Amino acid sequence: MYTPAATQGDVDEATRATPFVQTGIAYGCDYNPEQWGPDVWAEDVLLMQQSGVDLVAINIFGWSSLExxxxEYDFTLLDTVIDLLHSHGIRVNLGTGTSSPPPWLTTAHPEILPQAEDGTTRYSGGRQAWCPSSPVFREHALRLVEQVARRYGAHPAVALWHVSNELGCHNALCYDDDTAAAFRRWLEARYGSIAALNAAWGTSFWSQRYGAWGEVHTPRLTLSSRNPGQVLDFHRFSSDELLGYYRAEEAVIRRHSRVPVTTNFMVTAHIRNLDYWSWASAVDVVANDHYLDHRLDDPTTELAFAADLSRGLANGGAWLLMEQATSAVNWQPLNVAKAPGEMTRNSLSHVARGAEAVCFFQWRASQQGSEKFHSALVPHSGTDTVLWREVVELGATLDRLDEVVGTRVVADCAILFSWEAWWAGDNESRPSTSVKYIEQVHAAYTALHRLGITVDIVSPDADLSGYRLVVVPALYLVTDTQADLLAGFVAAGGHTVVTFYSGIVDEDDRVRLGGYPGAFRTLLGITVEEFAPIAPGRTVRLAAIGAIAETALTGDATGTLWTERLRLAGAEALASYSEGPLTGVPAITRNSHGDGTAWYLATAPDPATYRDLMRTITTTAGVTVAGPENDGLLEVVRRAGNDRSYRFIINHGDTDVDMGANGFELVTGADIIRSLRVPAGAVRVIREDTIS
Known part of the structure; x- marks a missing residue:
C-alpha cells in the first residue's frame, strides 16, 4: 500500500512543475470507479491494458465520496483504485474532486449556490452548484484540495493534476451579492477611480453615472437593454474570477507536488464565457474537451477549428484532448451515434492538429445519472460490440503514431480570434442579431478548410510575422495595439482579409468615430458611412469589377446578412452590389498598404463565392496548400520537426482518394512509392521521405 506524501515531506510552494513529458501519444479516459464495485475495477484495469489505455482521469467528481x-475524510476507495491502476502500468490524471459540492455543503451553506441573471437561485441536484466568488465555497474546496494533494502529491502513478472540471461550463456568470462585491474590487483595480469607470462605461447615457463603488452591481436583467460596457466588463471579470480560483487550487497542489497541473478547457462553438488566451499561460499543459455538435451544419469542420484553436492556445505546440465521445452524447436535442470509423477519424483529426493525448468521457457507460446515455469506451452492451473493437483498434493505431510526438503543425495562414470580440460583438442592441461572431469566424475558416489550407488560430495580440495571410473575421472590438500589429504585418509585406463588423469599437466598447471600420480604415483604404444589414434568408447579387475579381467571382455571386454604404479612400473596388438601394457601391475592395495588401469584405459571401475569393487571395499571398480542394470530406495536415515530416490524410467521404506520396505509412505499415490510396472512411499517416 502506498504511503501518503504527508509523511514524506512537502514540496516548496515556489517550486515549478516538471514538464508533462510525452514519450508517445497518451490514450485515456475519465474513470468513475465510485459508480462500480471492486469486481468491476479488476475487470476494468485488464480491459484498459487490452485497449491500450494508459492515462486515466479519476476523482473528477469525488468530493461526496472523499468527504x-x-x-471526515475517507480515502479507502481512492487509495485502492490508484494503487490498482499503478500496478497495471496506467498513469493517473488526478482530479481535485471540487467540481461539484456535496449535498451536506449546500445544505449547511446555501449562500454558495449561484444566482442567475434574473436574481433567482440555482440549486443542487445537478453539477457546479457553486458561485465562483463564494468565499465559503472556496474555503471548503481548498481544504479538500489540501487533503488530496498532501496524500497523493508524491504518488508515482500521478502524471497530471486536474483542477476541478470544465470550469465555468454552467456557473461562469453568477449574479449574487458575493459576486457583486468581487466585481467592484475587480473594477476598482482596473480603473482606479469611479470617474474612470464612468468614462469607460459611458454612464452619462440614460442617467447611469455612479457616485461610489457601492452603487455598482452585477448586470442582472433589466426592463431594457443593459449598459454594454458593464456587461463586457462582467464577462472579463467572470473569466478572471474563475482563473483566480484555478490558481488558488494550483497553489495548494504546488505545495505538495511537482507534477504538472492543468484543467480542461471547453473550446467549442456553444461555450464562450472564459477568455482562454488569458488562461493558457496559467496551465502547465493546455487540455481541451470537444464534442461533435450536431446542431451545427458542419460539425466535422468545427472539430478541426476547435483543434486548431487549442493548438493556438498552446502557442503552436502540443496539447491534450482531455474529453471527447466514442459515439453519441446525451445533451443535444438529437444525440447522433457515430458511424463505424468516425471515432477514429475524429481522434486522428485532433492528433493531426497537434494533440498528443486522445482521451474520452468516459471509460464505462453509467447505469444511472444524467449521463447514463452518454457513450463510453465500454458501452452498456459490453465488449462484444463494434464500438469496443474500434476502441481497441484505435489504441493500437495511436501506438503506431507515437513517433509524431514532438513535431509541430505546419501553417502559414492564420485567423485572428478574440473572446472579447465575441462578448462585445454579440452583446445586446447591435445592428443585427442575425450576425453572430462565431458564425462569421467559422465561415472564414470553412472557406480556407475547403481549399485544403491548414490554419493557425491566434490571438489579436500574437506575433504575425511568420504568416503569409491573416484573416480577420468580424473583429468588432480591437485595441489600438492590436490594430497596429495587423497594420505593421501588412506594411512588412503580409496579406490580410478583414470582414465587415471589424474594428468598430475600442476596448471600452466605444465606437471609433470618423467612419467604419474604425481602427482599420487606413489599412483598408475605405470609409463606411452606414451599416445596412439585410434580413436572414435574403441575398444581394455581386458584380465583379476588373480581371482579378472576374476570376474570383465565378457564377452567381451573392452576399447575405450585411451590406454597407462604403466609399473608397485609396482602395480599389473588386466587386459591387448589382441590385437594391446600394447598387454600384463597392462590396469587396483591395488596398496596397506598405509592401502588403489588405482585402475587405463588406458583406457575407455565399459559401461558394467565399471559397472562390479565398482561392484567389491565398494564391496571391503564396499560402501553402496542404491538400486538394474538397467539400470538407478530406483533411490533409502536415506535422514536421526534428528532421521528420508527417502527412495526415483523413477521408471522411464514401469514395476512395488517391494522393501522390512517397514514404512509409504508419497506420498500415506499408512503404509508399509515388501514390497512396486512402479508402473511404479511413485515415493514413505518411512519414515522408523528404521534408519540403
Missing amino acids: PRQG
Missing part, C-alpha cells in the same frame, strides 16, 4: 461529512 461524506464535513471534516
Whole structure:
C-alpha cells in the first residue's frame, strides 16, 4: 500500500512543475470507479491494458465520496483504485474532486449556490452548484484540495493534476451579492477611480453615472437593454474570477507536488464565457474537451477549428484532448451515434492538429445519472460490440503514431480570434442579431478548410510575422495595439482579409468615430458611412469589377446578412452590389498598404463565392496548400520537426482518394512509392521521405 506524501515531506510552494513529458501519444479516459464495485475495477484495469489505455482521469467528481461529512475524510476507495491502476502500468490524471459540492455543503451553506441573471437561485441536484466568488465555497474546496494533494502529491502513478472540471461550463456568470462585491474590487483595480469607470462605461447615457463603488452591481436583467460596457466588463471579470480560483487550487497542489497541473478547457462553438488566451499561460499543459455538435451544419469542420484553436492556445505546440465521445452524447436535442470509423477519424483529426493525448468521457457507460446515455469506451452492451473493437483498434493505431510526438503543425495562414470580440460583438442592441461572431469566424475558416489550407488560430495580440495571410473575421472590438500589429504585418509585406463588423469599437466598447471600420480604415483604404444589414434568408447579387475579381467571382455571386454604404479612400473596388438601394457601391475592395495588401469584405459571401475569393487571395499571398480542394470530406495536415515530416490524410467521404506520396505509412505499415490510396472512411499517416 502506498504511503501518503504527508509523511514524506512537502514540496516548496515556489517550486515549478516538471514538464508533462510525452514519450508517445497518451490514450485515456475519465474513470468513475465510485459508480462500480471492486469486481468491476479488476475487470476494468485488464480491459484498459487490452485497449491500450494508459492515462486515466479519476476523482473528477469525488468530493461526496472523499468527504461524506464535513471534516471526515475517507480515502479507502481512492487509495485502492490508484494503487490498482499503478500496478497495471496506467498513469493517473488526478482530479481535485471540487467540481461539484456535496449535498451536506449546500445544505449547511446555501449562500454558495449561484444566482442567475434574473436574481433567482440555482440549486443542487445537478453539477457546479457553486458561485465562483463564494468565499465559503472556496474555503471548503481548498481544504479538500489540501487533503488530496498532501496524500497523493508524491504518488508515482500521478502524471497530471486536474483542477476541478470544465470550469465555468454552467456557473461562469453568477449574479449574487458575493459576486457583486468581487466585481467592484475587480473594477476598482482596473480603473482606479469611479470617474474612470464612468468614462469607460459611458454612464452619462440614460442617467447611469455612479457616485461610489457601492452603487455598482452585477448586470442582472433589466426592463431594457443593459449598459454594454458593464456587461463586457462582467464577462472579463467572470473569466478572471474563475482563473483566480484555478490558481488558488494550483497553489495548494504546488505545495505538495511537482507534477504538472492543468484543467480542461471547453473550446467549442456553444461555450464562450472564459477568455482562454488569458488562461493558457496559467496551465502547465493546455487540455481541451470537444464534442461533435450536431446542431451545427458542419460539425466535422468545427472539430478541426476547435483543434486548431487549442493548438493556438498552446502557442503552436502540443496539447491534450482531455474529453471527447466514442459515439453519441446525451445533451443535444438529437444525440447522433457515430458511424463505424468516425471515432477514429475524429481522434486522428485532433492528433493531426497537434494533440498528443486522445482521451474520452468516459471509460464505462453509467447505469444511472444524467449521463447514463452518454457513450463510453465500454458501452452498456459490453465488449462484444463494434464500438469496443474500434476502441481497441484505435489504441493500437495511436501506438503506431507515437513517433509524431514532438513535431509541430505546419501553417502559414492564420485567423485572428478574440473572446472579447465575441462578448462585445454579440452583446445586446447591435445592428443585427442575425450576425453572430462565431458564425462569421467559422465561415472564414470553412472557406480556407475547403481549399485544403491548414490554419493557425491566434490571438489579436500574437506575433504575425511568420504568416503569409491573416484573416480577420468580424473583429468588432480591437485595441489600438492590436490594430497596429495587423497594420505593421501588412506594411512588412503580409496579406490580410478583414470582414465587415471589424474594428468598430475600442476596448471600452466605444465606437471609433470618423467612419467604419474604425481602427482599420487606413489599412483598408475605405470609409463606411452606414451599416445596412439585410434580413436572414435574403441575398444581394455581386458584380465583379476588373480581371482579378472576374476570376474570383465565378457564377452567381451573392452576399447575405450585411451590406454597407462604403466609399473608397485609396482602395480599389473588386466587386459591387448589382441590385437594391446600394447598387454600384463597392462590396469587396483591395488596398496596397506598405509592401502588403489588405482585402475587405463588406458583406457575407455565399459559401461558394467565399471559397472562390479565398482561392484567389491565398494564391496571391503564396499560402501553402496542404491538400486538394474538397467539400470538407478530406483533411490533409502536415506535422514536421526534428528532421521528420508527417502527412495526415483523413477521408471522411464514401469514395476512395488517391494522393501522390512517397514514404512509409504508419497506420498500415506499408512503404509508399509515388501514390497512396486512402479508402473511404479511413485515415493514413505518411512519414515522408523528404521534408519540403
